[in-house]
Amino acid sequence: MAIARPVDRRLFFFFDRAHTQMAKAADNFLSTRSGVSTAQAAVLIYLGYNDNCRLSDLAEGTGRKNSAVTGLISRMEKDDLVQRHGQLTDRRSKSVSLTGKGWALRDDVMNDFRDFNDRLIKGMSDSEVETVLKFLTLGPENAKSAS
Amino acid sequence: MAIARPVDRRLFFFFDRAHTQMAKAADNFLSTRSGVSTAQAAVLIYLGYNDNCRLSDLAEGTGRKNSAVTGLISRMEKDDLVQRHGQLTDRRSKSVSLTGKGWALRDDVMNDFRDFNDRLIKGMSDSEVETVLKFLTLGPENAKSAS
DNA sequence: GCCTATTACTTCGGATACAAAGCAAATAGG
DNA sequence: CCTATTTGCTTTGTATCCGAAGTAATAGGC
Numbered sequence: 001m002a003i004a005r006p007v008d009r010r011l012f013f014f015f016d017r018a019h020t021q022m023a024k025a026a027d028n029f030l031s032t033r034s035g036v037s038t039a040q041a042a043v044l045i046y047l048g049y050n051d052n053c054r055l056s057d058l059a060e061g062t063g064r065k066n067s068a069v070t071g072l073i074s075r076m077e078k079d080d081l082v083q084r085h086g087q088l089t090d091r092r093s094k095s096v097s098l099t100g101k102g103w104a105l106r107d108d109v110m111n112d113f114r115d116f117n118d119r120l121i122k123g124m125s126d127s128e129v130e131t132v133l134k135f136l137t138l139g140p141e142n143a144k145s146a147s
Numbered sequence: 148m149a150i151a152r153p154v155d156r157r158l159f160f161f162f163d164r165a166h167t168q169m170a171k172a173a174d175n176f177l178s179t180r181s182g183v184s185t186a187q188a189a190v191l192i193y194l195g196y197n198d199n200c201r202l203s204d205l206a207e208g209t210g211r212k213n214s215a216v217t218g219l220i221s222r223m224e225k226d227d228l229v230q231r232h233g234q235l236t237d238r239r240s241k242s243v244s245l246t247g248k249g250w251a252l253r254d255d256v257m258n259d260f261r262d263f264n265d266r267l268i269k270g271m272s273d274s275e276v277e278t279v280l281k282f283l284t285l286g287p288e289n290a291k292s293a294s
Numbered sequence: 295g296c297c298t299a300t301t302a303c304t305t306c307g308g309a310t311a312c313a314a315a316g317c318a319a320a321t322a323g324g
Numbered sequence: 325c326c327t328a329t330t331t332g333c334t335t336t337g338t339a340t341c342c343g344a345a346g347t348a349a350t351a352g353g354c
Contacts, residue, residue, distance in 0.1 A: 011264040011280070012173060013189055017210035018283040019166040024312070025290035026159060039340065042160055056302065063164035068341055070304055075339080092302045092349045117158040122289045124282065131278040133158070135271065136165040142269045143172035171342075186310065203332065215311055217334055222309075239319045239332045 022120070029116050034108035040076055041113070044098070044106040047082065052097040054087075081105060169267070176263050181255035187223055188260070191245070191253040194229065199244040201234075228252060 026038045036044070046061045047053070053061075059069040073096055076082045081102040084094045098106065121129050173185045183191070193208045194200070200208075206216040220243055223229045228249040234240045245253065268276050 010192075010260075011267060011276075012169065012185070012260060013192065013209075014280060014283045015166065015169065016185065016189065018287050019162065020210045020311080021287035022159065022162065022290045025287070027312080029290075037339070038159075038163065042163065045157075045160065054302080062160075063167045064340095065342060066303060067305080067343075071340075074304095090302085090350070094303070113159060116290070119289050120158060120286045121282075123285055124278075128278045128281070129158075131271075131275045132282045133161060134275070135268075135279045136161045138270055139267045140165050140168035140172070142266050143169045143176075143263070167341080174342085184309070201332080211310090212312060213333060214313080214335080218310075221334095237320070237332085241333070 026116055030109070030112055033112050034105055036081075036105060036109060039072055040081070041109045043072060043076060044081070044102060044109050045113070047096060047098050047102070048106050048110075052085070052095045054093050054095055055084075056093070058096060076102075173263060177256070177259055180259050181252055183228075183252060183256060186219055187228070188256045190219060190223060191228070191249060191256050192260075194243060194245050194249070195253050195257075199232070199242045201240050201242055202231075203240070205243060223249075 023038060030036055030038060030041060034041070042062045043058065046058060050057065050061065055069055055073065056066060058073075059066045062069070064072070073082060073084065077084060080099055082096050083099055084096055087093045087095060121132075124132075170185055177183055177185065177188060181188070189209050190205065193205060197204065197208065202216055202220065203213060205220075206213050209216070211219070220229060220231065224231060227246055229243050230246055232242045232244065234242060268279075271279075
């Protein structure tokens with residue numbers, strides 16, 4: 001029977017506000033460098049590890065819904081960063097791969113994010129960072145649980 | 148000279164994915180109860196503590212830009228949750244206050260979020276939660292710092 | 295070989311966000 | 325008192341996101 005922890009009441013709002021602000025900062029950070037949005041950056045990173053994967057896998061891997069990925073990939077295709085390919089084995093599905101331009105940009109983005117992430121944890125110990133990562137993994141699981 | 152911590156590379160992406168999923172879970176959670184979005188819920192909570200504040204204060208308090216708040220408040224005004232008032236002292240600015248319906252809904256939302264937040268930290272100790280809150284406060288500050 | 299269910303992706307509508315530009319009111323400087 | 329700057333909010337355009345509905349292709353049951 002834990003007694004009330006008043007700060008808990010606003011946990012999600014702190015989280016939401018922190019996300020809004022970090023996302024904006026990340027967008028600004030990237031736009032002055034590799035010049036890509038964080039949503040698109042996430043795609044570049046993921047595809048680097050899973051090139052030519054299906055759209056659904058990409059959605060799963062980046063935590064988005066298929067409908068969000070459709071638009072995202074369409075915009076990136078227009079910018080010549082990725083390409084869609086129809087599948088012979090299953091003509092419903094399409095795979096996505098990085099273009100040469102996409103691969104080059106991915107390298108920049110990787111470096112940008114290394115710097116950006118380093119900045120985020122300034123003033124925190126390794127074990128504190130571990131705790132944060134634990135929350136970022138556990139939280140969504142807990143959130144989804146029924147009731 | 149800390150050695151490389153490979154997990155750091157993906158910190159922001161973990162954070163972003165966690166936010167996407169928690170926000171969706173929160174939206175689902177709320178929609179089956181008080182029936183309001185998390186963005187609007189944040190406004191209700193904030194106004195409960197700062198009723199009749201200026202739009203800019205609301206933007207500041209919820210971590211959004213003025214232009215985002217304009218649309219948000221317009222939608223809420225249409226639903227009769229809040230009201231805009233012109234200011235006599237400074238006719239540029241407008242204040243926002245909760246309607247009766249807004250106050251009632253806020254009570255529901257407060258209860259919903261108490262449950263939701265409790266759920267998020269399931270399996271974490273008090274000190275771990277403190278560490279998470281530290282990150283949620285420090286992170287945005289660090290992110291904004293120049294260079 | 296059909297009929298139905300499932301799966302993969304797209305489309306559409308609505309909410310939310312920012313940035314940049316616009317407008318009106320207050321303030322500062324001369 | 326008049327102009328220039330600042331401030332507060334809104335408008336506009338683009339990027340995201342989701343959920344629900346639509347389309348096409350595969351898979352399963354008979």
